[in-house]
Amino acid sequence: MSDTMLTHPLVDGAVGPGCKKVDPIVVADNVTRTFGGLTAVDVAHVEIPRNAITALIGPNGAGKTTFFNLLTGFDKPNTGQWSFEGHSLARVPAFRVARKGMVRTFQLTKSLGRLSVLQNMLLGATKQPGENIFTALIKPLWSKREEAIISKAEEILARFKLLEKSEDYAASLSGGQRKLLEMARALMSDPVLIMLDEPMAGVNPALTQSLLGHIKELKAEGMSVLFVEHDMHMVRHISDWVIVMAEGKVVAEGPPDQVMNDPAVIDAYLGAHHDSDLGDMTGANPVIDAKEAAAEHAAKKEGAI
Amino acid sequence: MDWGQILSTAAGELLSPVTAAYALAAIGIGVHFGYAGLLNFGQAGFMAIGAYAFVVPTLLWDFPIWAAFLSTILVSVLFALLLGIPTLRLRADYLAIVTIASAEIVRFVVSTSGLTAITGGATGLSGYNGGFIDLNPFAPGRYGFGPWEFSANQLWVRVFGWGLVIIASVLVFLLMRSPWGRVVKGIREDEDAVRSLGKNVYAYKMQALILGGVFGAFAGVIYVLPRSLQPTNYGTTLTFFIWTMLLLGGAATIFGPIVGAMIFAALLTLSDGIVRGLIRADIVTFISGTQAGQIRFMIIGAVLMLLVIFRPQGIFGNKKELSFNV
Numbered sequence: 001m002s003d004t005m006l007t008h009p010l011v012d013g014a015v016g017p018g019c020k021k022v023d024p025i026v027v028a029d030n031v032t033r034t035f036g037g038l039t040a041v042d043v044a045h046v047e048i049p050r051n052a053i054t055a056l057i058g059p060n061g062a063g064k065t066t067f068f069n070l071l072t073g074f075d076k077p078n079t080g081q082w083s084f085e086g087h088s089l090a091r092v093p094a095f096r097v098a099r100k101g102m103v104r105t106f107q108l109t110k111s112l113g114r115l116s117v118l119q120n121m122l123l124g125a126t127k128q129p130g131e132n133i134f135t136a137l138i139k140p141l142w143s144k145r146e147e148a149i150i151s152k153a154e155e156i157l158a159r160f161k162l163l164e165k166s167e168d169y170a171a172s173l174s175g176g177q178r179k180l181l182e183m184a185r186a187l188m189s190d191p192v193l194i195m196l197d198e199p200m201a202g203v204n205p206a207l208t209q210s211l212l213g214h215i216k217e218l219k220a221e222g223m224s225v226l227f228v229e230h231d232m233h234m235v236r237h238i239s240d241w242v243i244v245m246a247e248g249k250v251v252a253e254g255p256p257d258q259v260m261n262d263p264a265v266i267d268a269y270l271g272a273h274h275d276s277d278l279g280d281m282t283g284a285n286p287v288i289d290a291k292e293a294a295a296e297h298a299a300k301k302e303g304a305i
Numbered sequence: 306m307d308w309g310q311i312l313s314t315a316a317g318e319l320l321s322p323v324t325a326a327y328a329l330a331a332i333g334i335g336v337h338f339g340y341a342g343l344l345n346f347g348q349a350g351f352m353a354i355g356a357y358a359f360v361v362p363t364l365l366w367d368f369p370i371w372a373a374f375l376s377t378i379l380v381s382v383l384f385a386l387l388l389g390i391p392t393l394r395l396r397a398d399y400l401a402i403v404t405i406a407s408a409e410i411v412r413f414v415v416s417t418s419g420l421t422a423i424t425g426g427a428t429g430l431s432g433y434n435g436g437f438i439d440l441n442p443f444a445p446g447r448y449g450f451g452p453w454e455f456s457a458n459q460l461w462v463r464v465f466g467w468g469l470v471i472i473a474s475v476l477v478f479l480l481m482r483s484p485w486g487r488v489v490k491g492i493r494e495d496e497d498a499v500r501s502l503g504k505n506v507y508a509y510k511m512q513a514l515i516l517g518g519v520f521g522a523f524a525g526v527i528y529v530l531p532r533s534l535q536p537t538n539y540g541t542t543l544t545f546f547i548w549t550m551l552l553l554g555g556a557a558t559i560f561g562p563i564v565g566a567m568i569f570a571a572l573l574t575l576s577d578g579i580v581r582g583l584i585r586a587d588i589v590t591f592i593s594g595t596q597a598g599q600i601r602f603m604i605i606g607a608v609l610m611l612l613v614i615f616r617p618q619g620i621f622g623n624k625k626e627l628s629f630n631v
Contacts, residue, residue, distance in 0.1 A: 074497065098503035110498035112491050122490050124502050128484045131504070133512050135482035137476070146484065182498075189503060 008255055010049045010241055015258075017250045018045040025050040025193055025224050026071065026102075031080030032248075033066055038072040040066045041077070042248040048193070051217060053225045055235040058245035059269055061185065064228045065107060068197055072104045074096040086194065101192035107228070109203060113171030117162055120170050120181060121153035126190030136143065153188060160184045160214065176207040181215060194218060196227040202232055212238050220268070232260060244268060245275075311578035315571045316452040324570040325466030326352070326528035331551045331562030332473045333520030339556030340481060341513035342493030344401035347388075348521045348547050351406025353539035356383045356529045357415055357524025361423060363433045370436040374526070381522030386516040395512045400514075408544060416536040424536070431533030437462075459531070466527040470563060473520050478559050480516075489513055490557075540604075549609045555619030564620060569605075576601040 006015040012022045018085055024047035033041040041063040048054050056064050069075035070083060073094035081090050084102050112120050122128075128149065129135045130142025149195045157163040165173065168179060169199075179199060199215070200208050215238055218225055228234050235242060235256055242259040244252040246268035251258055259265055318324060337343040345351075358380035369375065388407055392400045397509055415424040424430070441461040448460045454462065463544050491499040496506045509576040528538070546569065554565025557583050580597040583589040592600070612619070 072501070074500075084339055091504075094497075095503050095505050103364070103503075104501050106497070106501070110495045110501070112494035112498060115487070115490055115495055119487055119490075122484070123487055123499065126503060130484035131488055133485050133516075136485035137479045139479075139483070142484060185502065271523075293430045 010052060017252055017253050021047040021049045023050045024048060025299040026084050028082035031070055031082060032071055032078045034078055039248050043250055046250050048226055049225050049241055051222060052218050052240040053182035053238055054241045054243060055239035056226060057235055057242050062245040063248040064245050068228060103189055104139040104187045105182045105186055105197055107197040108262045109178040109182050111170040111181050114169060116167055117170055117181060118153060118166040120185050121157060121188055123151055124185040126189045147172060156184045156187055175202040179203055193224045198228050200229060200231060242246060311582055313452040314578055315575040318570045318574040319567050320453055320463055322462045322466045322527055324533050324566055325470050326524040326565035327547060327550055327570060328470045328563045329473055330521045330547045331525035331566050332477060333517035334547060334551055335556060335562045336477060336513055336517035341489045341510060343510060343514055344397055344400050346544055347404030347408030349539045350380055350411045351518045352525030352528060353401035353411050355381050355525030356534055357424060360419030360430050360433045360534050364430060370579045375527055377522050378519055381519050382515050389514045390512045393507055412536055412539045412602040429533055429535040436529055437530055462531045469523055474559055496562040498627055549605060552612055555622030560620050561621040573601055576604055579590045
């Protein structure tokens with residue numbers, strides 16, 4: 001990297017891994033999570049900018065989803081502190097995290113199959129007094145709120161082109177439609193930060209375009225978005241900021257174009273020797289070697305008998 | 306073979322207090338399994354807890370009947386908390402293991418000879434239904450017609466039992482059409498998804514466990530009101546009878562558990578009557594009367610298997626709802 005200090009409007013000071021943001025929505029410090037001997041997440045410091053689309057990228061096993069689970073309370077860290085809008089969220093249960101306005105979706109879509117699409121949406125709503133077991137018994141106490149959230153749900157469903165499906169069971173939707181439904185459902189609670197775990201995984205290219213459009217729209221409405229993604233082109237297309245994880249650590253961050261050319265990122269994704277020629281297999285072939293060794297071993301065994 | 310007698314006994318069974326108790330217990334596991342997705346294999350334990358919590362204070366401390374009912378509610382809520390606190394944070398199968406074991410623990414504890422002074426040990430308890438009979442609003446005499454002809458006391462226990470069944474069904478109906486029911490059904494589908502939407506999944510599961518458990522406890526009371534309390538009645542067979550009834554009628558339905566219990570109870574009596582009739586008429590000679598009592602359970606086992614394979618949604622269940630592999 002050059003000696004001149006890189007700056008960016010989202011960043012307070014120099015751009016680099018763990019840099020300070022002008023207006024962070026999430027600030028995490030010393031978050032670690034180990035599984036046995038494996039350190040899955042070891043993030044020293046990271047800040048997620050507000051009202052921006054931030055992509056969290058990295059190779060398989062980099063700890064992105066684990067970090068996601070930790071931030072949203074679905075997993076418990078070994079150490080670490082993090083705050084959301086200034087409130088500490090460390091060791092807060094998942095449902096409380098969601099109530100604070102930090103709502104997530106899942107890599108493997110979790111649509112509630114045997115509920116209708118509309119029921120799925122209504123579950124996402126907050127402040128429904130009828131969700132209390134006692135008020136639930138008396139319909140007039142919750143029917144007004146129910147009407148309000150039904151009209152809101154229909155509005156969002158229309159935006160996601162799922163309105164005509166609203167009475168169908170969610171299990172009858174296609175994989176891509178379920179992704180849309182999950183995102184739409186998360187919007188029912190008017191989240192401040194929406195966290196999407198691989199929103200584009202297993203979605204066809206046409207639907208991907210529409211998903212990208214929806215994500216951009218979220219930002220336009222004032223929400224902050226953090227998403228995990230594998231596809232670099234996707235990331236380049238919509239994100240304002242990119243954070244790169246590898247082996248549990250944040251190894252780079254910056255605006256997409258700059259990050260994609262960062263040697264640390266290329267190393268993490270492609271390996272340090274990605275541009276050296278692997279040759280045309282004139283040398284020893286490990287597969288053939290192994291076969292020969294096995295044959296030799298078998299012959300020896302036979303001879304012994 | 307007296308077909309009239311056999312059919313009439315079976316028809317009488319449709320409205321018997323035992324059937325009402327079965328129906329109420331089935332509504333309880335309907336709440337657990339059908340709506341909330343909780344695997345409770347210890348409904349017999351809840352029934353035993355309910356029955357003993359009703360009977361023991363009545364006999365020991367002369368509790369009035371309202372206080373005995375209050376004790377049933379309190380003790381069954383405590384029992385549900387005891388089962389739920391350690392297991393509801395874990396995967397669904399842990400609750401299944403804990404409930405099946407604790408139901409057996411309850412049965413063994415109440416039948417130990419060391420507790421004979423309190424629980425009556427293996428012989429059980431009797432002579433506690435005076436308070437209930439005193440409340441009988443019906444004048445002495447015969448009521449009803451045909452197979453459904455009852456004395457005043459028989460009518461009273463039936464009206465009371467089926468009244469509780471109706472109250473429980475109305476409660477379940479009101480809850481399941483409400484947003485509370487929506488959350489609970491969402492938990493049945495995927496609890497992490499519901500958690501990610503800001504719902505306290507643990508609290509909802511606990512509420513469902515308590516509600517269904519209290520229904521089970523009341524079922525235990527209805528079960529013992531017209532007879533004496535016998536600890537041997539509360540084995541795992543009772544739990545699986547109730548599961549069969551629930552699956553027969555349809556797990557996530559209002560009328561399913563009631564109709565399932567009626568059909569089951571009538572079939573149980575009918576098959577017993579027929580097998581015994583055949584033996585008495587010397588048509589079947591290779592089994593004894595005692596063996597005949599066991600044969601119906603084999604038939605029920607086979608029926609349960611066929612049901613789960615060919616009609617998993619039960620009589621009232623929505624085929625569409627179960628046709629997805631989720």
